[in-house]
Amino acid sequence: MTQRRKPAATTVAKEFQSSVDFIEEISPEWQETMGLDHIEIHHHYLDAASSLLFGAGTKNSPGTVRCAYMGGTTFTAFVETRWNYQMADVYWMCPSIVQWDEERLIATVVHEYSHILCASEQYLLEFKIEEIAAGNQMTTADIDALATMYYERMEMATENVARAVLRAAGQ
Numbered sequence: 001m002t003q004r005r006k007p008a009a010t011t012v013a014k015e016f017q018s019s020v021d022f023i024e025e026i027s028p029e030w031q032e033t034m035g036l037d038h039i040e041i042h043h044h045y046l047d048a049a050s051s052l053l054f055g056a057g058t059k060n061s062p063g064t065v066r067c068a069y070m071g072g073t074t075f076t077a078f079v080e081t082r083w084n085y086q087m088a089d090v091y092w093m094c095p096s097i098v099q100w101d102e103e104r105l106i107a108t109v110v111h112e113y114s115h116i117l118c119a120s121e122q123y124l125l126e127f128k129i130e131e132i133a134a135g136n137q138m139t140t141a142d143i144d145a146l147a148t149m150y151y152e153r154m155e156m157a158t159e160n161v162a163r164a165v166l167r168a169a170g171q
């Protein structure tokens, strides 16, 4: 009988650490390039279990904008921005970042940082959706559909900013 073995964990761990090191290396440069020097940005790296738990119905604190940047079918990163305090936290999903190459990781950093640039405006979206929901004029399904429509446009606007930044930077 062929002896079965677990996947080589050390290899995955090394790939993970390599991705983390890369993100840590490039982030300060993009922070400066995008004029975000004055923002206190922290990066967090979540394991598979934490990635699943994160964002599951937890309530945003006031001023926070969340993004779930999709890479293929897998969440790659979230950003929580407390724009009124000039602070932001970027959460990286470890199962996802292991599989992405440098180009995708750069694009994700720039996308998340674009959310930070636009955070004060994007927060209005969260506020408006809560206001509509509180009005009890629409069904939950209608509010969900409206929120999805808003978020799709917010994500597209953010991605447009990110792509403009990448092109201007010659990427």
Ligand SMILES: [Zn+2]
Residues within 6 Å of the ligand: 067, 068, 069, 111, 115, 155, 158
């Ligand atoms: Zn996004």
